[in-house]
Amino acid sequence: xxxxxxxxxxxxxxxxxxxxxxxxxxxxxxxxxxxxxxxxxxxxxxxxxxxxxxxxxxxxxxxxxxxxxxxxxxxxxxxxxxxxxxxxxxxxxxxxxxxxxxxxxxxxxxxx
Amino acid sequence: xxxxxxxxxxxxxxxxxxxxxxxxxxxxxxxxxxxxxxxxxxxxxxxxxxxxxxxxxxxxxxxxxxxxxxxxxxxxxxxxxxxxxxxxxxxxxxxxxxxxxxxxxxxxxx
Numbered sequence: 001x002x003x004x005x006x007x008x009x010x011x012x013x014x015x016x017x018x019x020x021x022x023x024x025x026x027x028x029x030x031x032x033x034x035x036x037x038x039x040x041x042x043x044x045x046x047x048x049x050x051x052x053x054x055x056x057x058x059x060x061x062x063x064x065x066x067x068x069x070x071x072x073x074x075x076x077x078x079x080x081x082x083x084x085x086x087x088x089x090x091x092x093x094x095x096x097x098x099x100x101x102x103x104x105x106x107x108x109x110x111x112x
Numbered sequence: 113x114x115x116x117x118x119x120x121x122x123x124x125x126x127x128x129x130x131x132x133x134x135x136x137x138x139x140x141x142x143x144x145x146x147x148x149x150x151x152x153x154x155x156x157x158x159x160x161x162x163x164x165x166x167x168x169x170x171x172x173x174x175x176x177x178x179x180x181x182x183x184x185x186x187x188x189x190x191x192x193x194x195x196x197x198x199x200x201x202x203x204x205x206x207x208x209x210x211x212x213x214x215x216x217x218x219x220x221x222x
Contacts, residue, residue, distance in 0.1 A: 009152070032209050043116070043202050043213035044155070089155065091211075098143050098162070098206055099170075104154035 003027045004092050006103035014111055019077040021106050023090030026071065030092040034100070035064060035075045038087045047088075048075070080110045115139070116205050116214035124220045131190040133217050135203030143206035144186040146170075146178065148199040149216075155202065161186055193221045 005024045013019045023033075031052040036044035050057040050064045050073065057064050063076045077084055090103040119134035137144065145160040147170075157170030161180040175197060179187040190197055198221045204211040 034210065036213075038149075041121075041200075041216065041218065043204075043216045046210050046212065049210065093209060098209075099145075099157065099160065100211055102155040104152060 001026075002104075003030075004090055004101045004103040006088075006090055006106050008106050009104070010107040010109070012109045012111060013080050015082055016079045019075075019080045019084065019108055019110065021075040021077075021088050021090075021108065023073045023075075023103055024071060025073075025092050027092070027094060027101070028071075029094035029097075030101075031095065032093050033064070033066060033073050034091045034093075035062075036089045036091060037084075038089060038105070044089060077108075080108075082110050082112050084108060085110045116203060116212055118201075118203050118214040118217050120217050121215060122218045122220075124222065125190075125193050126222055127194060129190075129193045129221075131193050131219065131221075133188040133190075133201055133203075133219070135186045135188070135205075135214055136184050137186075137205035137212075138184065139205060139207055139212075140183065141205040141207050142183070144180065145204040145206070145211065146176075146186065146188045147202045147204065148172070149202055150199050158188065193219075195221050197221050 034049040035047040038044040066073045087105045089105045091100040115138045146158045147155045159178040161167045177189045201217045203214040
């Protein structure tokens with residue numbers, strides 16, 4: 001049973017435009033959400049996170065939105081740059097459980 | 113900055129060999145994790161450790177074991193490597209609520 005779902009395996013956008021990556025979850029106990037970025041042959045790097053007490057968190061070009069009632073979060077990248085081309089993983093954790101549950105990832109390609 | 117290092121970036125082993133993958137973190141974190149990443153399957157948790165000598169199975173522990181003798185070091189052991197264990201192996205260390213990953217080991221079993 002997939003508790004964190006990234007339904008789009010890939011996304012392609014033009015440089016300078018907005019990239020929107022989506023993530024859905026099913027476990028109501030999740031209260032902390034993260035996005036990781038991964039380049040080929042490298043480990044994932046932490047990008048941005050959001051606690052369930054918030055509905056938005058912003059860090060430079062990256063903004064994460066959380067809709068708890070819909071159990072949905074999204075990552076917005078504005079403006080998109082070719083260096084943003086990578087696989088993006090959504091992850092979630094809940095309460096005292098320190099494990100992260102990951103989605104399967106979305107490959108973002110930003111075309112010059 | 114948190115630093116997580118893994119002993120090898122690329123490794124090629126033969127079927128049946130015993131394989132050791134080592135991970136070291138420098139932030140005195142209690143929790144450490146081993147994942148494997150395969151195309152289309154995301155990151156799957158193999159084992160994790162919440163303290164020295166303490167370990168718990170993740171979602172796919174079969175064919176693997178782990179060792180945590182010191183806080184900073186967490187080892188993944190493939191007792192008898194098989195071709196279906198060809199994968200990217202990622203170690204992570206947990207601080208607060210974030211996990212910090214090492215660079216990964218690309219293991220090929222032939």
